[in-house]
Amino acid sequence: MKISKKDLTEKIRNCGLKPTSQRIAILLQLLSRRDHPSADAVYQSLKDEYPSLSLNTIYMNLESFAEKGIITKINVLHQSARFDGDISSHHHFVCVRCKKIIDLHNMKIPKIKIPKELKTAKVYFHQLRINGICEDCSN
Amino acid sequence: MKISKKDLTEKIRNCGLKPTSQRIAILLQLLSRRDHPSADAVYQSLKDEYPSLSLNTIYMNLESFAEKGIITKINVLHQSARFDGDISSHHHFVCVRCKKIIDLHNMKIPKIKIPKELKTAKVYFHQLRINGICEDCSN
DNA sequence: TTGGATGCAAATACTTTGCACACGG
DNA sequence: CCGTGTGCAAAGTATTTGCATCCAA
Numbered sequence: 001m002k003i004s005k006k007d008l009t010e011k012i013r014n015c016g017l018k019p020t021s022q023r024i025a026i027l028l029q030l031l032s033r034r035d036h037p038s039a040d041a042v043y044q045s046l047k048d049e050y051p052s053l054s055l056n057t058i059y060m061n062l063e064s065f066a067e068k069g070i071i072t073k074i075n076v077l078h079q080s081a082r083f084d085g086d087i088s089s090h091h092h093f094v095c096v097r098c099k100k101i102i103d104l105h106n107m108k109i110p111k112i113k114i115p116k117e118l119k120t121a122k123v124y125f126h127q128l129r130i131n132g133i134c135e136d137c138s139n
Numbered sequence: 140m141k142i143s144k145k146d147l148t149e150k151i152r153n154c155g156l157k158p159t160s161q162r163i164a165i166l167l168q169l170l171s172r173r174d175h176p177s178a179d180a181v182y183q184s185l186k187d188e189y190p191s192l193s194l195n196t197i198y199m200n201l202e203s204f205a206e207k208g209i210i211t212k213i214n215v216l217h218q219s220a221r222f223d224g225d226i227s228s229h230h231h232f233v234c235v236r237c238k239k240i241i242d243l244h245n246m247k248i249p250k251i252k253i254p255k256e257l258k259t260a261k262v263y264f265h266q267l268r269i270n271g272i273c274e275d276c277s278n
Numbered sequence: 279t280t281g282g283a284t285g286c287a288a289a290t291a292c293t294t295t296g297c298a299c300a301c302g303g
Numbered sequence: 304c305c306g307t308g309t310g311c312a313a314a315g316t317a318t319t320t321g322c323a324t325c326c327a328a
Contacts, residue, residue, distance in 0.1 A: 081177060
């Protein structure tokens, strides 16, 4: 499907942001590609066509778009790697605001059927991650 | 349950690593606590008792332990934020080695029952993440 | 003794912040 | 014009790398 700049302009305006040329370019880039780029990957793809575009602008706008829900941020970003000594099967709730991680031991997840896309990969383990805002942060 | 140093030594040796005093201390620390510490958090807890222990050693060993499967690294993708232009409901496979993300659109996940630990939290969305090693990396 | 492990310091990577200028409404 | 958005540079934090020394086997 073709993505028109007009649609993008609308989409950006609808979520309360000014449809600047940079925002349109960034959103177009993200909707056109099938992978899951980092801010820098988007930057690399756009800098030839938009030499004045700054990486900073991409960081800010990807974050804004995700906040408005027109794109998704796959990894709630902890500033640092977090480790768990408990390797028994359990899942996690992550507060998107304070980044707190809460164990969910009592949560039963029905058996997962590994999809065919992964038939050749080695699956280690799966973890369900629930994102939200914890009690402390919701005040 | 009490964790004996003897058991830890065994555990470390069993996964092919030398049971140095630093490794034993780091693993003991991680297995004793109920939270999900960063490398620095582990460092802060240990540096009084082991003044010569370096943060670097903790980084390396937490990574090694996670690779051997005796602890878990919760956020595989913490080094850079990754975004997805596709906001339809789907899940992801993440290669723990090359960090590649593969979309799993065909995967049906039965309805999730939100556990009681979260009764006061606001749940935004949940994503199932399957961790493993992709075909390219498994050679 | 010997190769892996550690400690230190420097280097790198990612992201955020501060501020002056530019631009859309 | 007004206020948000952008670009640049600098700062901040997390992690990795290089290398000499150390230590468990």
